Every structure is written in structure tokens, then in C-alpha cells.
Amino acid sequence: MATQEAPKSIYDFTVKDIRGNDVSLSGYRGKFEILAFPCNQFAGQEPGSNEEIQEVACTMFKAEFPIFDKIDVNGKNAAPIYKFLKSEKGGFLGDAIKWNFTKFLVNKEGKVVERYAPTTSPLKIEKDIQNLLGSS
Template sequence: MAAEAPKSVFDFTVKDIRGNDVSLSEYNGKVLLIVNVASQCGLTNSNYKELNVLYERYKSKGFEILAFPCNQFAGQEPGSNEDIQEVACTRFKAEFPIFDKVEVNGKDAVPLYKFLKSQKGGYFGDGIKWNFTKFLVNKEGKVVERYAPTTSPLKIEKDIQNLLESS
């Protein structure tokens, strides 16, 4: 019997930056922003800064940011998981969870990203175009919006508020 197709992001298990399994079901009931991050991108400073602002404002209200490092765009996340954690947590002061480095495109894309892209294709098809593509997920684990890498995290604050306020 074939496994049931995932119905929400809460059906996935991913690896954290230390290699431990994390069931995304532990975020059930929270609004999520899932982002593919990179340490050496032109968008890195502004995105981490604004993601930190959003996280500070809404983490106590049921909001979580899940960051997935990815080296598929111009090799801008070349380091090991330890290097990535050092940059994200020390240089950019990220307090939100950073996960294992993943591939978001191609045959080796992780299942979570295949699901995200199947739920919300991009402007030019499904592929993730660059670092800091953002997926907004509601409390039921459904992908409700996809934002371009150049969309400032603070520009989506209203969408996050609306999801947090919906029951």
C-alpha cells in the first residue's frame, strides 16, 4: 500500500542543523514562515535583520520561522552546518530554528520543498529562483502564500498578523 500523500507541512520530518530528526508536527497550530537561507548572498543582511524583527514580535503569539540553508544559488552557503550556525546565530543573531543544509530544486530536493513548491508554484514555474524565497504556512500546515526572494520580510507582516488572528 502506497504511503498517503502529505496533506500539510506537519506531515514531514526534517533534520535540524545538528542532524537530529524534527517532526514538523510539533509546530501544529503555529503560523510558519519557511525560508531557504544563505550566508553570503546580497540579500542576507536585510533578510536576517527583518526576519529577526518578525520573530521577536510574533514568536510569543504562535509564529515560527524555519530556516533551511541551501547552497544551490551561486554557492552562497558553502560552509558546513557548524559554519552556518555560527554565521546565523552569532553574526545575524538568529534565534529561530536553523535546519540541515538542503537542496530545494532538482532531483535531490528534500520532500518538504517538493511539497511547498507543489502547493505554491512560483512566477516562472515551480523552481525556487534564489535564496530567501519565503513560504507562509497557516496553523493547519497549508501553504497560503509564496514570496519572492526580494520581498522584504517586513512587507509580509500584515499577512502573518492575519493568519495569527484567524482561529
């Protein structure tokens, strides 16, 4: 029986976009891009359909980044990409994602280099991205 090789980077994953199409994350190789994965596991904060999520993100928040299919990030049905992210960078109190807007920073090679709490300021992340860019 052939065993599947463990993923080495996020580029080994294919995920579904908000319209249900398969998207290989290898298409993001070498780029710094925000990828949003909606989740309704936190006090019902994301109960809408994919169409409603897209509408809110694009009209209210002017999102100009890809939004993917709504997924689970914790538990037995957690999406494989999140199992990988959590295995690479565990949280302060264990691996589980604690709340919406937990963020992961991935370098150009697809390796997870940092995990941020939901409350972390985007300015902190910007500084870390600039450091990564400077070291490449």
C-alpha cells in the same frame, strides 16, 4: 504493495536539524515560527558546513529561530518538504526556487497560504501573518 499517502500539510514531514537530529514538523502545529533551511544551489552562497552556518546565523545575524540541515530545494535531490511547498504554491515562472530567501507562509493547519520572492520585505509578511491571526 502499499502506497504512501500524499502529505496533506507540513506537519506530515520529519526533517533533520542542523546537528543531524530528526525533527517532526508536527511540533510546530498551531505556532507561527521562522524555520530556516540553508541551501547551496544559488551561486555557491552557502558553501559552509552545518557548524559554520550555525555560527554565522547565530553570531552575525543573531538568529533566534531553528536552522535545519543544509538541503537541495530544486532538482532530483530536492528535499521532500520543498517538493511539497512548491507543489502547494508554484512560483511566478514555474515551481523552481529562484534564489536564496524565497519564503513560504504556512497557516496554523500546516497549509501553504503564500509564497514570497527573495526580495519581499519582512514587513509585507508581517501584515499577512497578522491577517491570518485575525481570521483564526
